[in-house]
Amino acid sequence: MLQQYSSSVSNSCSRDSHLCSVFLHSWGLKELQVATFNFNPLRPKPFCDRPSTSMSFCCVCIHENHHRSPRVRRRKPLPQNVDLPTQWPKKKKKPYPIPFKKIKEAGRADKKLAEKGIEKPLEPPKNGLLVPSLVPVAYKVLNAWKLLIKGVAKLLHVVPVYACSICPEVHVGQAGNQIQDCNGTGNVLRRSFHKWMKGSVSDILVPIESYHMYDPFGRRIKHETRFKYDRIPALVELCIQAGVEIPEYPSRRRSKAVRMIGRKMIDLGGFVDEPKICRSGDALAELDTYRCYSEQGNTPPASASDVRQVAEDTLEAYEEVRSGVATLMKKYTVKACGYCPEVHVGPCGHNVKLCGAFKHQWRDGKHGWQDATVDEVFPPNYVWHVKEVGGSPLRGSLRRFYGKAPAVVELCVQAGAKIPAKYKPMMRRDIVIPDGEEASLVA
DSSP states (O other), rough: HHHHHHHHHHHHHHHHHHHHHHHHHTTTEEEEEEEEEOOEEEEEEOOTTTOSSSSEEEEEEEEESSSSOOOOOOOHHHHHOOOOOOOOOOTSSSOOSSSHHHHHHHHHHHHHHHHOOOOOOOOTTTSSSOOOOOOHHHHHHHHHHHHHHHHHHHHHTTTTTEEEESSOOOSSSSSSOOOOOOOOTTTTTTTTOOEEEEHHHHHHHHHOOOOOSSSTTTTTOOTGGGSSEEEEHHHHHHHHHOOOOOOOOOOOOOOOOOOOTEEEEEEEOOOOOOOOOOTTTTTTTTTOOTTTTGGGGGSOOOOOGGGHHHHHHHHHHHHHHHHHHHHHTTSOOEEEEEESSSSSEEOOOBBOOOSSTTTTTTTTTTOOOOOOOOOHSSSOEEEEEESTTSOOOOOOGGGGGEEEEHHHHHHHHHHOOOOOGGGGGHHTTTTTOHHHOOOOOOO
């Protein structure tokens, strides 16, 4: 009789659970989880004890995933004001872009492989081969660089640019600022006022040059052989090593990978001398800010109706160059000195002893090479932002209310281009600049 009772109860429980599932499906709830708890009527115990095999009771857990609203990712609002990146003092070494702990770990791993005689695994372009997917990126960067130089040269006819003849300060506006922050020679006699002169393209686009090498994995450049190599913009040299073909500046294209054990190359494919090419003076006419566009007269000015379009195109080219350089530097090695602005494109830095920065006597003039950043290869060159183009010059007493922006961005904005959203907090557009009498009352 007891067996008949237990079987009837279990059958009714299973039937009820089935009806419950059908009822819930009618609500549109598709995911159900049924948990059974065993209970013995002859031994009444709480559910927390170990269950025994007898009657089963059903418990249904409902997941309302069907009616759950989709997630909406809210973008974080841009901050109102952003300070500029801190300038590292000249009497200290720049921090490593990659933590030094990771550099040491990678060195230990290479040393262990070298002790065992195992070849170091290398992937393109670390083994000397090109990365096919980055060749179009290199051409895009080089074309954008040409447009950027031409656009800046045209805008200099519309927006005046001033450069200090003593320090590297640059100002974009109708008149030079009156901020007393000149640290050049004789600044005490001038009370740190700048000595402004007419600026050029090289003042807007800071020229960063490096040695051009036919074979980056070949012989290292020594101090005695430095005059055998040409100096070209580091950005152009990066594009050449990434696959751009310039007849005046050829580069060795390997078909066989370089092999290494630790830091020693065991298969380099032999040393190859650079082919002799007669370079004309116009080889870098469109790629160098010094040779072709150092003066405004070399480039015809833009018409009044096209000024805004030229400013928009120049700003777009600037962003393309910056993003493209960042993409190439993720794969191709670029070294920078930790003390001075010297940059070298290649797997290892050169041995030219021309570093005159902090404690260069201890290093015999050699550079302290480390991995480079995008700002070291393509520096933004921040300048003070002018809200009112035709207003009064910027004053040093109100400098905490002024913002800054890259020189190219400031030049294009004053020429009529739209301000990009990521530069607005840096320009401090939302801050109202007080008058001279009100500045002393502001906390």
